[in-house]
Amino acid sequence: MLGKPSWFMRRKYTGWGFTPKTWQGWVYIIIMILPFIIITEIGNFGKIQLTFMIIWAIIFAADFIHILLNLKMDERERIHEAIAERNALWIIILVLGLGLAYQAASGIASQNNFTVDPVILIALVAGLLAKIISNIYLDRKN
Amino acid sequence: METNIAYYRDKLGLTQEKLADMIGATRQTIISLEQGRYNPSLLLAHKITKALQRKNIEDVFIIK
Numbered sequence: 339m340l341g342k343p344s345w346f347m348r349r350k351y352t353g354w355g356f357t358p359k360t361w362q363g364w365v366y367i368i369i370m371i372l373p374f375i376i377i378t379e380i381g382n383f384g385k386i387q388l389t390f391m392i393i394w395a396i397i398f399a400a401d402f403i404h405i406l407l408n409l410k411m412d413e414r415e416r417i418h419e420a421i422a423e424r425n426a427l428w429i430i431i432l433v434l435g436l437g438l439a440y441q442a443a444s445g446i447a448s449q450n451n452f453t454v455d456p457v458i459l460i461a462l463v464a465g466l467l468a469k470i471i472s473n474i475y476l477d478r479k480n
Numbered sequence: 481m482e483t484n485i486a487y488y489r490d491k492l493g494l495t496q497e498k499l500a501d502m503i504g505a506t507r508q509t510i511i512s513l514e515q516g517r518y519n520p521s522l523l524l525a526h527k528i529t530k531a532l533q534r535k536n537i538e539d540v541f542i543i544k
Contacts, residue, residue, distance in 0.1 A: 412505040413521055414512060 340401050341366045343408040348419060355402075356409055370398050431465070434458050482542040486514045488532040503527040 345363035346356040358364045373394050377387055411419065438454050445453035489499055496510040503524065512518035513528070520528070520541075529537050 410504075412509050413524055414509040414518055415506060 339404045340370075340397075341405050343405050343410060346405055346409060348409050348411060348415070350422075356405060370401070427465070431462070434462055438462075481519050482516050482544065483513055484540050484542070485510070485528060485532065488534060488540060489514075492532065494531075499528075499531060502531045 342362070345358060345360045345366060347359040349355050349357045358367060374391065377391060380387075438458050441454045441458075442452055445451055485499075489496070494502075496507045496514075500507045500510050504527075505524065509518065513520060525537050525541055529535075529540050532540055534540055
């Protein structure tokens with residue numbers, strides 16, 4: 339892997355993911371983003387350009403996930419992170435639920451049929467599955 | 481939970497940062513512990529006790 343988790347810290351007040359903690363972290367971010375800017379600025383190379391962008395994006399995403407999973411946190415930070423993530427999830431579920439209810443209600447009111455965005459349903463079911471799998475794994479682990 | 485972390489840390493001439501590094505925690509966690517705002521796990525309490533060169537957890541952490 340290219341980036342070291344010790345160069346970064348978890349993003350607390352500005353969203354999800356991580357933010358650079360050391361100068362190496364900033365250099366890493368610049369190095370990872372620079373090829374995208376250069377390729378875009380150089381011009382259109384068609385397939386070669388697209389292939390390079392996809393490969394670079396895969397490398398970037400894999401490294402990003404590796405850093406994220408290995409970010410150093412002590413137990414207090416882990417507890418804080420877990421509570422903050424739980425609260426965020428509750429709000430997301432609430433908004434998605436209200437969205438579903440609104441879609442269903444407006445569908446019934448206007449066309450008398452039950453129409454909802456499948457993406458919202460998939461998101462809720464996927465979240466439910468993630469929770470079930472996490473609980474099974476954690477119950478077996480300790 | 482009250483603690484004697486600051487007392488024993490000063491005695492050993494350790495900064496909050498140094499103690500945090502020794503036990504694999506952050507300085508913010510040490511501050512919270514010293515101010516009695518955070519109850520540590522048994523493992524963390526043990527690590528701190530060891531880092532402060534005390535034999536008993538009760539020397540460092542006071543449960544009332």
